[in-house]
Amino acid sequence: MDEVTDQPPVWATPVDEVLERLGTSRDGLTDAEAERRLADVGPNRLPPPEPTPWWKRVVAQFEDTLIYILLASAAAKAVLEDWVDFTVILAVAVINAAIGLIQEGRAEKALAGIRTMLSVQADVRRDGGWRRVDAEALAPGDVVRLRGGDKVPADLRLLAASNLQVEESALTGESVPSSKDVDVVAADAGVGDRADMVFSGTLVTQGSGLGVVTATGQSTEVGRIQTLVDEVEPLETPLSRQLDAFGKALALLIAVMAVVMVLVGRLVHDFDIPELVSATIGFAVAAVPEGLPALVTIILALGVQQMARERAITRKLPAVEALGSVTTICSDKTGTLTKNEMTARTVVTRAAAYEVTGIGYAPDGEIRDGGAPVRCEERPDLAELVTVMARCNDAVVRRDGDDWTLVGVPTDGALRTLALKASFDDPGGRRLDVVPFDSQTKYMATLDRAADGSLQVSVKGAPDRILDRCGSQRGADGSTEPLDREWWSERIEDLGSQGLRVLAAAVGAPRPGEEALSDEDVSQGLEMVGLVGIVDPPRPEAVAAIEKCHRAGIRVKMITGDHAGTALAIGREMGIVEGEGVGVLTGAELEAMSTTQLREAVLEVDIYARTSPEHKIRIVSALQHHREVVAMTGDGVNDAPALTQADVGVAMGIKGTEATKEAADVVLADDNFATIEKAVEEGRRIYDNVRKSVLFLLPTNGAQALVMLVAVVFGMTLPLEPVQVLWINMVTAVTLSLALAYEKAEPGIMDRRPRDPGASVVDLAYGWRIAVVSVLIGGAALLVFTTTYDAGLSLDEARTAAVTMLALGQLAYLFNSRYLDASSLTTRALRGNPAVWISSAAMVLAQIGFVYLPFMNTWFESAPIGLDVWGYTAALAIAVFLLVEVGKAVDRWRGVHGEIGG
Numbered sequence: 001m002d003e004v005t006d007q008p009p010v011w012a013t014p015v016d017e018v019l020e021r022l023g024t025s026r027d028g029l030t031d032a033e034a035e036r037r038l039a040d041v042g043p044n045r046l047p048p049p050e051p052t053p054w055w056k057r058v059v060a061q062f063e064d065t066l067i068y069i070l071l072a073s074a075a076a077k078a079v080l081e082d083w084v085d086f087t088v089i090l091a092v093a094v095i096n097a098a099i100g101l102i103q104e105g106r107a108e109k110a111l112a113g114i115r116t117m118l119s120v121q122a123d124v125r126r127d128g129g130w131r132r133v134d135a136e137a138l139a140p141g142d143v144v145r146l147r148g149g150d151k152v153p154a155d156l157r158l159l160a161a162s163n164l165q166v167e168e169s170a171l172t173g174e175s176v177p178s179s180k181d182v183d184v185v186a187a188d189a190g191v192g193d194r195a196d197m198v199f200s201g202t203l204v205t206q207g208s209g210l211g212v213v214t215a216t217g218q219s220t221e222v223g224r225i226q227t228l229v230d231e232v233e234p235l236e237t238p239l240s241r242q243l244d245a246f247g248k249a250l251a252l253l254i255a256v257m258a259v260v261m262v263l264v265g266r267l268v269h270d271f272d273i274p275e276l277v278s279a280t281i282g283f284a285v286a287a288v289p290e291g292l293p294a295l296v297t298i299i300l301a302l303g304v305q306q307m308a309r310e311r312a313i314t315r316k317l318p319a320v321e322a323l324g325s326v327t328t329i330c331s332d333k334t335g336t337l338t339k340n341e342m343t344a345r346t347v348v349t350r351a352a353a354y355e356v357t358g359i360g361y362a363p364d365g366e367i368r369d370g371g372a373p374v375r376c377e378e379r380p381d382l383a384e385l386v387t388v389m390a391r392c393n394d395a396v397v398r399r400d401g402d403d404w405t406l407v408g409v410p411t412d413g414a415l416r417t418l419a420l421k422a423s424f425d426d427p428g429g430r431r432l433d434v435v436p437f438d439s440q441t442k443y444m445a446t447l448d449r450a451a452d453g454s455l456q457v458s459v460k461g462a463p464d465r466i467l468d469r470c471g472s473q474r475g476a477d478g479s480t481e482p483l484d485r486e487w488w489s490e491r492i493e494d495l496g497s498q499g500l501r502v503l504a505a506a507v508g509a510p511r512p513g514e515e516a517l518s519d520e521d522v523s524q525g526l527e528m529v530g531l532v533g534i535v536d537p538p539r540p541e542a543v544a545a546i547e548k549c550h551r552a553g554i555r556v557k558m559i560t561g562d563h564a565g566t567a568l569a570i571g572r573e574m575g576i577v578e579g580e581g582v583g584v585l586t587g588a589e590l591e592a593m594s595t596t597q598l599r600e601a602v603l604e605v606d607i608y609a610r611t612s613p614e615h616k617i618r619i620v621s622a623l624q625h626h627r628e629v630v631a632m633t634g635d636g637v638n639d640a641p642a643l644t645q646a647d648v649g650v651a652m653g654i655k656g657t658e659a660t661k662e663a664a665d666v667v668l669a670d671d672n673f674a675t676i677e678k679a680v681e682e683g684r685r686i687y688d689n690v691r692k693s694v695l696f697l698l699p700t701n702g703a704q705a706l707v708m709l710v711a712v713v714f715g716m717t718l719p720l721e722p723v724q725v726l727w728i729n730m731v732t733a734v735t736l737s738l739a740l741a742y743e744k745a746e747p748g749i750m751d752r753r754p755r756d757p758g759a760s761v762v763d764l765a766y767g768w769r770i771a772v773v774s775v776l777i778g779g780a781a782l783l784v785f786t787t788t789y790d791a792g793l794s795l796d797e798a799r800t801a802a803v804t805m806l807a808l809g810q811l812a813y814l815f816n817s818r819y820l821d822a823s824s825l826t827t828r829a830l831r832g833n834p835a836v837w838i839s840s841a842a843m844v845l846a847q848i849g850f851v852y853l854p855f856m857n858t859w860f861e862s863a864p865i866g867l868d869v870w871g872y873t874a875a876l877a878i879a880v881f882l883l884v885e886v887g888k889a890v891d892r893w894r895g896v897h898g899e900i901g902g
Contacts, residue, residue, distance in 0.1 A: 007021065008187050009187055010157045010197070010214045011157065011184065011185050011187075011189060011194040011196050011197045012184050012185060012186060012187035012189070013157075013184060014184060015157070015158075015159055015182060018157050018212065018214070019159075019212060022140055022141040022212060022214065023141055024141035024142075024143070024212060026143060026159060026210075027125060027128055027143070028124065028125035028126055028128075028141075028142055028143035029126060029139065029141050029142055029143075030126065030127050031126050031127055033141070034126060034137070034138075034139045034141075034142060037139035037140060037141060038137065038139045041139065041140060041216060041217070041219075042216075042217060043136040043137070043216075043217065044135055044136050044137070044138045044139075044153070044154055044216035044217050045135075045136050045217055046217060046218060046222075046223055068251070071090075072284075074086050074090045121133065121134055121135060121153075122134075122135050122138060122144050122150075122153035122154075123144060123145040123146075123147075123150075124137075124138060124142050124143065124144050124145075125142075125143040125144075125145070126142075130145065135153035135154070138153055138154050138213050138216055139213065139216065140213050140214060140215065140216060141212065141213060142154075142212070142213040143159070143210065143211070143212050143213075144156055144210070144211055144212075144213060145208070145209075145210055146164070146198065146204050146208060146209040146210070146211065147204065147208050148204055148205065148206055148207065148208070150203075150204045151201065151202070151203055151204075152166065152198045152199060152200055152201065152202045152203070152204065153200065154200050154213045154214075154215065154216045154220060155197065155198070155199050155200050155213070155214050155215040155216075155219075155220045155221060156197065156198045156199075156211025156212060156213055156214065157196060157197060157211055157212050157214050158180060158181070158182045158196050158197065158198065158209055158210070158211045159182065159210045159211055159212055160182060160209060160210040161180050161181050161182055161207065161208075161209040161210075161439070162207050162208050162209065162438075163206060163207035163208075163436055163437060163438045163439060164179070164180040164181070164198075164204070164206070164207035164208060164209040164439065165177040165178065165179055165180065165204070165205050165206040165207055165409070165439065166178050166180055166198050166202050166203065166204055166205065167202060167203040167204075167205050168191075168192065168199065168202045169334055169340075169561075171191060171199055171201065171202055171221060171222065172191055172192035172561040176342065176409075176410050176411060176501070177205045177206065177409065177410075178192070178195065179195065179439030179442075180195055180196070180197075180198060180207075180209060180439060181195055181196060181439055181440060182196055183195070183196060184196060188588065188591070190587050190588070190610050190611075190612055191221060191612055192561045192610060193610070197214075198211060199220065199221045199222065200215075200216075200220040200221065200222050200223070201220075201222045205409065206409065206437075207439075224613075225613050225640060225641055250289075254283075254284055254705075257283065257705075257709060258280050258283060258284055260713075261276075261279065261280055261283055261708075261709060261712045261713070262276060262280055264712060264713050265279060265280075265712045265713075265715075271712070271715075275718075276712075278718070278721075278722060279708060279711070279712050279718055280712075283705055283708040283709060283712070289694075289697050289698060289700075289701045289729070296690055296693075296694075298738060298741065299686060299689055299690050299693060299738075299741040300318070300320045300321060300686065300690075302741050302742070303320040303321075303682060303683070303685075303686040304320055306682055307320065307666075307679055307682050310675060310678045310679065310682060311668060311669040311670045311672070311675050311678075312666055312667075312668055312669070312675050312676075312678070312679040312682075313653065313666065313667045313668075313669055314665065314666050315664060315665055315666065315667060318665075319648050319665030319666050320682075320683060320686055321683060321686055321687050321690065322629065322647050322648045322665070322683065323631065323648055323666070323679050323680050323682070323683030324680065324682075324683025324684040324685070324686055324687040324755075325629045325647075325683070325687065325754060325755055326554060326629050326630070326631045326647070326648060326680055326683070326754065327553070327554060327555065327628045327629045327630075327754045328554065328555045328556075328557060328623050328628045328629070328630050328631070329549060329554060329555070329556050329557070329630075329631045329632075329633065329676065330557045330558075330559050330616070330619060330620060330623070330630060330631070330632045330633070330642070330646070331556060331557070331558055331559070331632075331633045331634075331673065332558075332559060332560060332633060332634035332635060332639055333536075333558050333559075333560035333562060333567065333570060334536060334560065334561075334562070334635070336542075336633050336634060336635060336652060336671070336673055337538055337539065337542050337546075337558060337570070337574060337673055338536040338537060338538050338539065338542075338570065339359060339360050339536065339537055339538075339539055340536060341359070341360040341361050341406070341410070341413070341536070341537070342410040342411055342413060342414040342501075342534050342535070342536055343356075343358070343359050343360060343361075343414050343417070343534065343535060343536070343537045344356050344414045344415060344417065344418040344532050344533070344534050345500060345533050345534065345535050345537070346495060346498075346500060346531075346532070346533035347367065347382065347385060347418075347530060347531070347532055347533075348491050348495070348530055348531040348532075348533070349381040349382065349385055349474070349476075349529065349530035349531075350381065350473060350474060350475050350476045350530075351379070351381040351382075351476040351477075352369050352379075352381070352382075353369075353491075354367050354368065354369050354374065354382060355367070355368045355369075355371075356368075356418060356421065358417075358421065359537040359540075360404065360417075360537070361397050361404040361405065361406050361413055361414075361417050362403075362404040362417075363397070363404070363417050363420035363421050365421050366421060367382065367421060367422055375423075376422045376423065376424070380478050381474060381476070381478065381529075381530065382422070383422075384474060384507070384529050384530075385505050385529045385530040385532070386418065386419055386422045386424050387424065387426065387458070388458040388459070388460060388505040388506070388507060388529055389415040389418060389419060389460055389503075389505055389532060390415070390416065390419035390424045390426065391426065391429070391431070391446050391448050391458045392444050392445065392446050392458040392459065392460040392505075393412045393415055393416055393419075393460075394408055394409070394412060395407065395408030395409060395412035395413045395415070395416045396408060396416070397413055397416045397417055397420065404417075411501065411503065411534055414532075414534045415460075415503070415532065415534075418532065426448075426450070426451075429448055429449065429450055429451060430448065430449045431446050431447070431448050432447045432448065432449055432455070432515045432516075432517075433446070433447040433515065433516050433517040434446045434447070434517065435517055435518065435519060435522065437461070441461070441465065441519065442461050442462040442465045443459055443460065443461025443462065443465050443466060443469075443522070444459070444460055444461060445457060445458065445459045445517060445521075445522045446458050446517070447510055447515065447516070447517040447521075455509075455510045455515075456507055456508075456509075456510075457507060457508035457509065457510055457517065457521065457522060457526075458505070458506075458507060459505070459506045459507070459508065459522050459526060460503055460504065460505050460506075461503065461504065462503070462504070463488070463492045463502050463503070463504040463531065464492075466504035466505075466506050466526070466528070467483070467485055467488060467489075467504065467528065469506065469522060469523060469524055469525075469526045470483050470506055470526045470527060470528040471483055471524065471525055471526070471527075472526075472527045472528070473488075473527060473528040473529075474507075474527055474528065474529050474530070480527060483528055488504075488528065488531070491531060492504075492531065495531065495533040496565060497565065497569065498533065498535075498569050499535060499565060499566040499567070499568070499569025499570050499573070500533030500534060500535050500569075501533070501534045501535065501566075502531055502532070502533055502534075503531070503532050503534065504528065504530070504531050505528075505529040505530055505531070505532070506526040506527055506528050506529055507526065507527050507529055508521070508522060508525060508526045508527065509525075535570075536570075538570060538573055538574045539672065539673060539674070541672060541673070541674035542574065542672070542673035542674055543573075543574050543575060544674065545673050545674035545676065545677035546574055546575050546576060546673070547575055548677050548750060549677055549680070550575070551750065551751060552680070552750040552751065552752070552753075552754070553752070553753035553754050554680065554754060555606065556576050556606070557576070557605075557606045557607070557608065557619075558570070558571050558574075558576055558606065558607050558608065559608040559611050559615075559616055559619060559642075560608070560609055560611065561609075561610060561611060562609055562610070563609060563610065564584040564586050564607075564609040564610065566609075567584055567607050567608075567609040568583075568584045568607055568609075571584075571606065571607045576606050576607065577606050577607060583605065583607075584605070584607040584608070584609050585601065585605045585607070585608050585609070586608075586609050586610045586611075587608075587609070587610040587611045587612055587615050588610065590608065590611070590615050590618065590619075591615070595618070595622070598618060598619070598622045599622045599625050599626070602619060602622040602623055602626070603623075603626060613639075613640075613641045613642065614641075616632070616639065616641065616642035617641050617642050617645050619642075620632055620642050620645045620646050621645060624647070629647045629648075629754070630646045630647050630648070631646060631647065631648040631649075631650055631676070631680075632645070632646035632648070632649055632650065633650040633651070633652075633673070633676060634650075634651065634652070634660055635651065635652035635660055635671070639651075639660055639663075640660050640663040641663075643660060643663045643664050643665075644663050648665050648666060649663055649664040649665045649666070650664055650665070650666045650667075650668060650676055650679075651663070651664035651666070651667045651668070652667075652668055652671040653667045653668050653669045653670070653671060654669075654670070654671040666679060677750075680750075681745065681749060681750050682745075684745070684749050684750070685743075685744070685745040685746075685749060687755070688743070688745070688746060688749070689740055689741050689742075689743050691820075692740045692743065692817055692818075692820060693737040693738070693740045693741065695766055695769070695770065695817065695820065696736070696737045696740060696810075696813065696814060696817040697737045698770045698774075699770050699773035699774045699777060699810075699813060700728065700729070700732075700737075700777075700806075700810050701729065702770060702771070702773070702774025702778065703773075703774045703775075703776075703777035703778035703781060703806060703809065704720065704725050704728060704729070704778070704781075704806065705774075705778075706774055706775065706778035706779075706782075707719050707720055707778050707781050707782055707785075707802070707806075708720060708725075710778075710782060711782075716786075717789070717795065719781065719782060719785040719798070719799060719802045720799060720802060720803065721799065721860075721861050723859070723860055723861065724799060724803050724860055724861065724862070727803065727850060727860055728803060728806050728807065728810075731843075731846055732806070732807045732810060732843050732846070732847065735839050735842055735843050735846070736810055736811060736814045736839050736840070736843055737814075738835070738839060739814065739833065739835040739836045739838070739839040739840070740814075740817060740818070741835070742833050742834075742835040742836075743818065743833055744832065744833070766820075769884075769887060769891075772884075772887060773813060773816075773880075773884060776809070776880045776883055776884070777805075777806060777809035777810065777813065777880055780805050780809055780873075780876045780877075780879075780880060781802045781803075781805040781806050781809070782802070783805075783876070784798075784801050784802050784804075784805040784869075784872065784873055784876065785798050785799065785801065785802040785805075788801045788869060788872075793865075793869075794863060796857075796861055796862060796863035797863045797864075797865055799861070799862070799863075800850075800851055800862040800863050800864075800865050801865055801869050801872075801873065803847075803850065803862065804847060804851065804865065804869070804870070804873050805873040805876060805877070807843065807847045808847075808873050808874055808876075808877035809876070809877050809880050811840055811843060811844075811877065812877040812878060812880050812881035812884075813880065813881070813884060814836065814839075814840070815829050815830075815836075815881060816881060816884040816885065816888070818833070818836065820888075821888065821891065821892060822888075822892075823885060823888065823889065823892075824881075824885060824888075825885055850862055851863075851864055851865055852864050
């Protein structure tokens with residue numbers, strides 16, 4: 001109802017005008033009118049997303065250029081009625097698809113998670129009376145009553161509010177409940193500043209209120225976030241883009257070379273059509289690394305298991321690798337970088353400024369003056385302030401197992417913990433009356449009787465409101481002296497500049513003979529006692545993790561709903577920004593920026609305050625414009641759209657909403673920012689191992705393809721059958737290359753810069769190594785085939801010898817590949833990774849079965865060979881190993897590589 005362009009939004013409109021615009025009154029709607037409106041706007045619920053049909057998910061698994069080549073090869077074999085080869089080739093493609101489908105996991109449920117935020121029932125005024133109805137039955141114009149503990153059922157413009165506070169952190173990112181009233185606010189106020197509005201899905205923590213429904217279902221703020229999530233296009237990870245580009249380039253090369261083979265074989269050597277087709281298919285199958293998709297999937301799946309042990313639960317497989325390429329982490333503040341547990345950090349009296357150690361609600365810590373612990377009984381000024389804050393307090397902090405939990409308002413919890421740290425004890429003390437905190441007056445007052453029978457008025461609240469009521473102050477010597485307002489204002493400003501929320505404490509005398517308290521009793525004549533600075537403290541481990549991220553070349557940006565001063569102070573304390581010249585970009589300033597202006601600023605600004613969900617998406621998009629790989633962390637529903645937009649969405653598992661968890665790629669089981677840094681490190685290790693495996697696997701295919709190509713070009717008898725090529729690719733190569741998935745992280749992995757997300761998984765220098773190794777292994781296989789065939793072995797025996805040469809050559813190259821740049825001529829290459837020996841033994845046993853088992857001889861057209869042939873091929877394999885090491889030594893001398901060392 002507030003979207004009409006010629007009218008101000010409802011939060012900037014007086015109550016009577018809002019009611020008139022909505023066609024209602026303070027008595028609400030009639031049942032008939034509510035039903036009519038529901039028929040127009042629909043029920044107050046969020047529509048479910050359209051599920052992806054199962055057949056589309058299956059088809060998607062075959063959308064890979066390399067798989068297309070395999071399917072084409074299988075089709076050609078079917079035409080030739082070569083059913084054994086057809087079955088083997090098709091089985092490879094189906095197995096790859098099955099692995100992808102199994103690892104895909106659950107479908108996206110972010111929208112369902114957001115829908116659960118709507119309350120089940122609401123108190124609504126209909127036909128002049130109050131009744132309880134399903135929240136789905138609410139319509140714009142309904143008048144709803146709110147009480148402490150209620151979940152807000154729709155977006156409401158407040159008609160009345162009494163001490164109303166609403167927990168909106170899941171929507172706004174604010175770490176403390178928001179105070180609400182009926183006064184209009186500016187039309188351009190952000191969600192967190194609309195004090196006269198309450199929003200669907202938020203929680204009433206204190207007080208009561210009355211509001212008129214202005215938006216329901218999809219039109220609410222939470223519904224608008226659902227739309228943002230729905231509209232975000234998922235991005236490919238860097239590795240998926242690299243492999244896709246590599247697959248297309250390789251497919252084009254294979255197609256060109258296949259055409260050349262057909263032309264040369266037919267026109268130059270007059271090959272028969274069936275033999276030429278078989279040779280071309282053999283070449284295509286040899287050149288296609290059909291094991292690559294399965295290999296990458298397996299490596300990523302192993303990475304998922306390792307990350308789970310590090311408390312990072314991966315919901316989407318590609319996110320494992322994407323974490324390793326992250327260049328920027330955009331983090332929500334509340335509950336992510338900070339504990340979301342308000343903590344008293346500083347106490348100021350006229351006598352001293354005290355430091356309070358410890359964080360959170362656990363009373364672990366002490367009060368210090370100049371670094372030395374102090375006791376309340378030795379410091380009357382401190383004892384008086386702690387007494388006021390403890391008496392003027394309704395919170396309860398209690399132990400729950402190993403944790404401490406709060407029942408009450410977070411700021412009161414911080415003050416209650418302060419009292420516990422100070423060992424406050426008020427034996428016999430009894431509260432006689434109270435003036436509860438009110439968002440209008442911004443203070444709380446109590447009348448208490450001490451054990452000695454004396455009465456005292458204790459007041460705590462916003463410093464400016466308390467100072468207005470004070471005429472004196474407690475001096476450094478404990479005496480009463482005139483109020484020095486300027487001195488207190490300087491202390492308040494200083495604490496505020498540190499990002500602290502400041503509360504003031506004062507005492508007063510009750511009216512003689514009275515045991516009751518009213519606002520008039522605390523309107524003047526109070527005595528100022530002191531100040532307490534409260535903060536949502538940074539997680540210590542998060543500070544260390546940010547420093548490690550910076551060392552790794554990863555920028556950390558804080559995006560929060562808090563005010564600019566608080567955000568900047570926390571950012572400096574956490575090491576996100578340094579120096580005085582670094583500024584903050586607020587949501588209002590960001591709103592006024594064009595996309596071009598934001599793109600220019602986004603790389604320089606690391607703190608964003610008072611932001612909305614749209615702002616977070618714009619920030620992430622602006623970073624991605626600069627080819628940044630962005631990880632976005634958060635715990636509130638307001639973070640869900642940006643988590644979906646980011647390359648990697650990271651949600652908090654404990655305090656995160658269901659919507660955030662379902663929108664995320666990774667969920668942190670311990671809500672610890674430091675776990676993100678560990679996950680990035682694990683992602684880098686996984687990418688290194690993917691790269692090692694790919695660089696090991698490609699010469700395997702290159703050698704086989706070279707064998708087939710040379711045979712056709714020079715008119716030789718084919719050294720390999722297509723089904724034998726598949727044996728090498730899927731059994732030998734994948735078995736060996738899988739061993740590299742278990743390689744440990746390289747030393748200094750978090751001291752190097754993030755990799756270029758646009759760079760190829762195989763650069764030019766490594767490309768030369770692939771070509772050389774392909775020639776070495778392929779040349780050795782051709783040499784073995786020709787020499788054994790010329791020596792009188794049968795064609796099947798000579799082909800079996802060639803396959804054995806390919807297998808042993810790859811086994812030798814596996815040990816080269818454990819250290820891409822460092823020398824493998826060391827005992828280190830023989831230890832540190834048991835999987836290398838397990839896979840090597842498995843490969844050798846499989847190859848022995850290929851050579852000697854009768855049914856294998858039938859399926860793969862192999863034949864038994866003598867020990868002399870085994871010795872011949874083993875010697876050539878050792879020669880391949882030594883020649884590759886010579887090439888690596890030359891590369892080290894030239895300084896070609898060095899990114900991944902041993």
